[in-house]
Amino acid sequence: MARKRITKKKLKEPDEFISFTERAFLFITQNLKPIAIGGIVLLILVLSVFFYQRWEKKNEEEATRNFNLALGIYQLISSPYRQGTAFDDKNALEKFDEVITKFPRTSSGKISYLYKGNIHLRLGEFEEAIKAYQTFLEKAGKEKLCRLFALEGLGYALEGKKDYEKAIQTYQKILEIGEGFKLGNAYLSIGLCYEKLGKDKDALENYKSFLKVSQKSIMTHTVLRKISNLEK
16 A cells, blocks of 8 residues: 655644644733633632532521421311311411521422411411412412412412402412312302302303312202202
């Protein structure tokens, strides 16, 4: 096989790698100070992100521990086998408030508003319940299940204040989400609100919608009687 001939011209041409290295070295020596500063800044940024992530992880873990303590009390006072006291309710509220105050940016801090709303609703403190549910809906993102529970609780609290128009608007947001297991309750609640407002035609329409999606509900017979009375 014939070897490739290297001409004198080729030998005289500068090696590309050496030329690039020389240019790079020259650039670095001429810009040493800015490069050093840039490197320090980059290192600071990397370390800042690292320590921030560690701090967030630690916060999340501590928030979860505190939230679980509050949740344990909440489950006790919500149990059908145990009658909670006013002290238990106050204690649970304080624990959830503590999570909210100390860890507002964590997932535990955000979901604490939902449980706080539930306690205020059970106590008949409708204004406080409304504030808690609304704050949760503002902070909690798009997670469907918890939003459904919050919207339902908010609707009940608005009903408690006899603000039936706003309650209807809230229940309609549940229908917009479209999750099957809550549609029946939403239609039923809207129907009840319309009936209380004296809007029997709208109430009738929603009661019939309830029957379409909740045929096996324990409320079916009650709703059938309501439909029968409204159609007379």
